[in-house]
Amino acid sequence: MFRTALVEDPPPDPLSVITVDSGEKTMEPVRFTAIGKIRTPFTSREGTPIQPTGAEGVLGRVEVDEAFREGIRDLEGFSHVILLYHFHLSEGFDLAVKPFLDGTVRGLFATRAPRRPNAVGLSVVRLVSIEGSTLVVEGVDMLDGTPLLDIKPFVPEFDAPQVDVRTGWLEGKADKAREARADKRFFKD
Amino acid sequence: MFRTALVEDPPPDPLSVITVDSGEKTMEPVRFTAIGKIRTPFTSREGTPIQPTGAEGVLGRVEVDEAFREGIRDLEGFSHVILLYHFHLSEGFDLAVKPFLDGTVRGLFATRAPRRPNAVGLSVVRLVSIEGSTLVVEGVDMLDGTPLLDIKPFVPEFDAPQVDVRTGWLEGKADKAREARADKRFFKD
Numbered sequence: 310m311f312r313t314a315l316v317e318d319p320p321p322d323p324l325s326v327i328t329v330d331s332g333e334k335t336m337e338p339v340r341f342t343a344i345g346k347i348r349t350p351f352t353s354r355e356g357t358p359i360q361p362t363g364a365e366g367v368l369g370r371v372e373v374d375e376a377f378r379e380g381i382r383d384l385e386g387f388s389h390v391i392l393l394y395h396f397h398l399s400e401g402f403d404l405a406v407k408p409f410l411d412g413t414v415r416g417l418f419a420t421r422a423p424r425r426p427n428a429v430g431l432s433v434v435r436l437v438s439i440e441g442s443t444l445v446v447e448g449v450d451m452l453d454g455t456p457l458l459d460i461k462p463f464v465p466e467f468d469a470p471q472v473d474v475r476t477g478w479l480e481g482k483a484d485k486a487r488e489a490r491a492d493k494r495f496f497k498d
Numbered sequence: 499m500f501r502t503a504l505v506e507d508p509p510p511d512p513l514s515v516i517t518v519d520s521g522e523k524t525m526e527p528v529r530f531t532a533i534g535k536i537r538t539p540f541t542s543r544e545g546t547p548i549q550p551t552g553a554e555g556v557l558g559r560v561e562v563d564e565a566f567r568e569g570i571r572d573l574e575g576f577s578h579v580i581l582l583y584h585f586h587l588s589e590g591f592d593l594a595v596k597p598f599l600d601g602t603v604r605g606l607f608a609t610r611a612p613r614r615p616n617a618v619g620l621s622v623v624r625l626v627s628i629e630g631s632t633l634v635v636e637g638v639d640m641l642d643g644t645p646l647l648d649i650k651p652f653v654p655e656f657d658a659p660q661v662d663v664r665t666g667w668l669e670g671k672a673d674k675a676r677e678a679r680a681d682k683r684f685f686k687d
Contacts, residue, residue: 339530382605383604388659393616404567405568416573417568421650426531426566427531429530431620431650435659456528467550469657470622477574478572480575
């Protein structure tokens with residue numbers, strides 16, 4: 310169980326905006342708190358798959374905090390879910406990075422590198438079963454203990470454009486994610 | 499330009515974890531700060547498309563803060579990008595909601611409702627062009643002024659399972675998102 314009780318900070322103000330002279334609203338930092346924890350076989354960053362395609366057959370458990378259990382109702386009809394989570398071991402970021410699947414330095418937002426200004430990870434995983442407030446999923450590519458931020462149902466009509474998809478520098482390389490494993494490149498120790 | 503200078507809080511500590519007696523790391527609230535702002539034609543919540551499929555042909559501008567401009571290099575080769583953003587006008591949440599596309603109360607995480615414990619929105623949009631530090635995109639379904647949290651390249655091999663996709667209560671309903679527009683249901687005014 311995720312121990313929210315140990316967190317001493319007051320709960321986040323969900324509407325953390327301030328009004329500035331132009332009349333525009335601008336945003337103060339928004340605070341997000343984990344709603345659970347993702348359990349995977351991967352306890353060290355090296356050797357962890359870099360995408361769900363590299364984690365075929367790898368089972369994990371999405372432990373939703375009991376307080377949010379009612380919210381996972383009706384998920385059982387979906388074959389896939391989108392997990393949003395915090396890359397909790399990522400520190401800082403560089404705007405130009407050398408990705409796993411390419412030898413060339415690329416703009417950070419054209420990569421899936423975990424070291425990002427807002428270190429939110431996104432993985433589409435297969436929903437195998439639901440046991441109480443835990444989702445058993447296949448295709449986990451995150452570290453054990455990763456804080457869960459959100460679960461959304463995967464809906465091809467919303468999330469998967471079917472025509473004219475081009476993938477830039479990743480063209481012809483994305484399939485290599487099946488074999489690629491994380492090394493030290495993305496982490497500052 | 500997004501006015502990060504107006505934010506008085508100190509920068510977030512990216513590794514905001516504390517160690518508890520079990521040796522487990524648990525997470526303090528993580529703070530995210532916008533890296534830009536999304537400009538769309540939608541200035542009120544009512545009438546806004548509920549998904550990119552309902553926003554076909556609707557152009558928007560993703561204004562990336564100048565400080566992060568280097569990070570969007572190499573995006574031009576991608577036809578689609580994933581936008582993560584803050585549902586900044588959403589307040590609170592209910593774990594059971596009546597979605598737009600269905601008359602039945604559903605578990606929150608089986609829906610895409612904006613009022614969520616961590617109010618992060620996700621939209622896959624078509625990248626039309628890049629002008630300086632601004633992405634021109636098609637298929638915007640968010641409110642004008644929405645704070646941008648992250649941009650990721652959309653990669654079908656990572657993000658779009660092609661086989662055996664089932665969509666539970668949304669089966670046969672997702673296409674209705676083309677016509678559906680937001681009403682007051684998801685907002686507490």
